[in-house]
Amino acid sequence: xxxxxxxxxxxxxxxxxxxxxxxxxxxxxxxxxxxxxxxxxxxxxxxxxxxxxxxxxxxxxxxxxxxxxxxxxxxxxxxxxxxxxxxxxxxxxxxxxxxxxxxxxxxxxxxxxxxxxxxxxxxxxxxxxxxxxxxxxxxxxxxxxxxxxxxxxxxxxxxxxxxxxxxxxxxxxxxxxxxxxxxxxxxxxxxxxxxxxxxxxxxxxxxxxxxxxxxxxxxxxxxxxxxxxxxxxxxxxxxxxxxxxxxxxxxxxxxxxxxxxxxxxxxxxxxxxxxxxxxxxxxxxxxxx
Amino acid sequence: xxxxxxxxxxxxxxxxxxxxxxxxxxxxxxxxxxxxxxxxxxxxxxxxxxxxxxxxxxxxxxxxxxxxxxxxxxxxxxxxxxxxxxxxxxxxxxxxxxxxxxxxxxxxxxxxxxxxxxxxxxxxxxxxxxxxxxxxxxxxxxxxxxxxxxxxxxxxxxxxxxxxxxxxxxxxxxxxxxxxxxxxxxxxxxxxxxxxxxxxxxxxxxxxxxxxxxxxxxxxxxxxxxxxxxxxxxxxxxxxxxxxxxxxxxxxxxxxxxxx
Numbered sequence: 001x002x003x004x005x006x007x008x009x010x011x012x013x014x015x016x017x018x019x020x021x022x023x024x025x026x027x028x029x030x031x032x033x034x035x036x037x038x039x040x041x042x043x044x045x046x047x048x049x050x051x052x053x054x055x056x057x058x059x060x061x062x063x064x065x066x067x068x069x070x071x072x073x074x075x076x077x078x079x080x081x082x083x084x085x086x087x088x089x090x091x092x093x094x095x096x097x098x099x100x101x102x103x104x105x106x107x108x109x110x111x112x113x114x115x116x117x118x119x120x121x122x123x124x125x126x127x128x129x130x131x132x133x134x135x136x137x138x139x140x141x142x143x144x145x146x147x148x149x150x151x152x153x154x155x156x157x158x159x160x161x162x163x164x165x166x167x168x169x170x171x172x173x174x175x176x177x178x179x180x181x182x183x184x185x186x187x188x189x190x191x192x193x194x195x196x197x198x199x200x201x202x203x204x205x206x207x208x209x210x211x212x213x214x215x216x217x218x219x220x221x222x223x224x225x226x227x228x229x230x231x232x233x234x235x236x237x238x239x240x241x242x243x244x245x246x247x248x249x250x251x252x253x254x255x256x257x258x259x260x261x262x263x264x265x266x267x268x269x270x271x272x273x274x275x276x277x278x279x280x281x282x283x284x285x286x287x288x289x
Numbered sequence: 290x291x292x293x294x295x296x297x298x299x300x301x302x303x304x305x306x307x308x309x310x311x312x313x314x315x316x317x318x319x320x321x322x323x324x325x326x327x328x329x330x331x332x333x334x335x336x337x338x339x340x341x342x343x344x345x346x347x348x349x350x351x352x353x354x355x356x357x358x359x360x361x362x363x364x365x366x367x368x369x370x371x372x373x374x375x376x377x378x379x380x381x382x383x384x385x386x387x388x389x390x391x392x393x394x395x396x397x398x399x400x401x402x403x404x405x406x407x408x409x410x411x412x413x414x415x416x417x418x419x420x421x422x423x424x425x426x427x428x429x430x431x432x433x434x435x436x437x438x439x440x441x442x443x444x445x446x447x448x449x450x451x452x453x454x455x456x457x458x459x460x461x462x463x464x465x466x467x468x469x470x471x472x473x474x475x476x477x478x479x480x481x482x483x484x485x486x487x488x489x490x491x492x493x494x495x496x497x498x499x500x501x502x503x504x505x506x507x508x509x510x511x512x513x514x515x516x517x518x519x520x521x522x523x524x525x526x527x528x529x530x531x532x533x534x535x536x537x538x539x540x541x542x543x544x545x546x547x548x549x
Contacts, residue, residue, distance in 0.1 A: 193408060
């Protein structure tokens with residue numbers, strides 16, 4: 001067993017590009033950051049850009065809003081993004097697993113549903129998300145049906161997100177299911193478990209564990225794609241920032257929205273990295289054992 | 290002994306499984322080319338033969354993991370090889386232990402053993418756990434009950450795999466090269482388990498490369514070569530006085546490799 005301290009040291013040195021690379025990595029970092037700062041600060045239009053995108057005063061007003069002037073708070077609006085993300089995530093996890101399992105079952109009688117599942121993933125992986133949002137958000141209300149046509153635009157937006165992302169996530173699940181060695185299913189079947197029981201108790205639990213990192217990757221993407229629901233007139237963070245900019249002709253509201261999205265996604269990204277690293281360590285541990 | 294004896298198994302001498310003219314093709318090759326084999330209750334039959342002779346395939350055919358292309362397999366007098374047979378019901382009665390253990394890595398030893406009794410035999414978790422604990426105790430694995438498989442040695446994992454198969458109370462146990470993946474010093478503990486099962490009257494079909502063990506434990510030895518049983522008889526006859534040239538050559542190679 002390698003002592004933890006050594007492990008940490010190795011990881012740090014890898015970040016800096018290996019032993020003795022600290023000087024080189026520091027120098028290049030200073031150079032790159034300095035060059036970018038130079039470009040922004042000393043470009044001919046620098047003052048204009050700084051005022052239009054990074055005005056602290058405007059950023060502050062966009063962040064908290066100004067009800068008297070009809071300005072929405074971007075901070076308040078991003079709560080809606082978070083709600084949409086959380087609800088969509090749960091529904092995606094469920095729907096995607098159902099689709100992945102349907103595609104995995106081999107009973108001949110299930111062929112029609114299997115074909116349907118394949119058509120579903122092909123379709124929703126191929127059509128741009130924004131078109132699906134338009135189609136559902138404007139198409140369903142136009143049908144003039146009970147219930148289906150009378151929902152809040154947020155509901156249509158979430159439905160579109162779920163439909164598109166479930167297609168991707170089902171493929172992630174399927175890759176996980178395929179990665180579990182067939183001997184595991186054979187062992188389960190040899191004990192008298194049905195195909196479904198073998199999937200449920202033996203294959204899927206192992207598959208899900210393996211696909212957590214790629215799943216989180218898709219959810220980072222989902223978090224920011226909630227902004228696309230703005231096209232239905234939903235006032236979420238992106239839309240609130242847009243209203244600000246078109247009211248006072250300053251884009252600093254967008255910068256605020258971007259920063260808020262970063263605050264949401266960066267921790268999830270780091271958490272994903274952590275899980276990938278832990279998974280790698282565990283698997284190396286298994287090989288060693 | 291509770292787990293095995295709970296299932297009414299065939300009385301001594303009754304036919305447990307009967308194969309007649311079994312054929313199996315894999316990817317265009319004839320792997321099994323007409324095998325007739327009858328195993329009676331309490332009998333231990335060892336299947337020997339060169340690598341690729343079809344030993345593993347034959348075992349997988351018997352518990353229907355591999356569907357046969359021709360012939361007939363009967364379990365306790367009922368044909369199980371016809372299409373549409375209830376494969377899950379068959380596998381409840383026929384246990385198989387694999388060369389690579391195939392324990393479920395995400396479950397503790399106890400969960401590995403109780404999964405099928407609970408899900409397939411619909412035993413209560415308490416009953417299944419009590420029986421599993423008793424079986425583990427009998428095979429010297431009591432303290433491994435709550436460990437995960439990757440914390441166990443290969444020999445311990447294979448013993449757990451045997452216990453997992455026994456927990457279903459099978460009428461027949463198929464053992465597929467169960468010591469071939471083990472370090473030499475771990476082979477003994479697994480063979481000891483099989484020996485004690487034989488003493489308790491478990492009906493077994495054992496594919497093995499351990500000739501000394503086969504000679505000691507088998508009631509009958511079958512030499513499988515290129516998909517057919519070339520020679521069959523009591524171990525003394527096969528090992529001391531093989532009739533077929535191919536059997537003689539095979540055993541000579543084993544002797545040369547100091548495995549007998």
